[in-house]
Amino acid sequence: MPKPPRKGPRRLTLVTHNPGKVREFRAGLAGLPLELHHLDRTYHELQADTLEEVASFGLQELAGEVEGDFCLEDSGLFIDALHGFPGVYSAYVLRTVGLNGVLKLLKGAEDRRARFGSVVALSFHGETHLFRGEAHGTIARAPKGSGGFGYDPIFVPEGSAVTFGAMPLEKKLALSHRGRALAKLSEFLSREVRRRA
Secondary structure, three states: OOOOOOOOOEEEEEEOOOHHHHHHHHHHOOOOOEEEEEEOOOOOOOOOOOHHHHHHHHHHHHOOOOOOOEEEEEEEEEEHHHOOOEEOOHHHHHHHOHHHHHHHHOOOOOOOEEEEEEEEEEEEOOEEEEEEEEEEEEEOOOOOOOOOOOOHHHEEEOOOOOOHHHOOHHHHHHHOHHHHHHHHHHHHHHHHHHHHO
């Protein structure tokens, strides 16, 4: 006899090598009728002009390797005074020159405006869905806060006096680029998982 359909929450795999992203995804998707599984691995990041292209390329690369529904996220910091740099190269720049290297590039700059972008790419029933979030703010003159990860200690979002790195996770998710992308992903999954139950 065929096995009965699997009961319980739907499984979604998050592909990332970044434990900080795992924490934020778990918090951002809490309460949904799904089980978030973490696959700790890297994938090739396309050198492209937009976060959407980078995330979509990663999804395509993993399509034959990850079973079931899965997602990944690509983000970037775009600094006005540096003409949008580091942008899609944010992860590479952080690994090579670090936060202090970025701050040195802005030494003496009065215009410290920047924006964070996040694109979550989801493969759901074999179809691709993209969810984008943005946060505008400024670059601090020195790192502040030990929370978060990546550029969080130097980014001050609009409406706040402190960096993402100095905020508790719940507050950061309410203001951040990734939190806004996750809110869109959560809305989609809430609707679709219940509709297909």
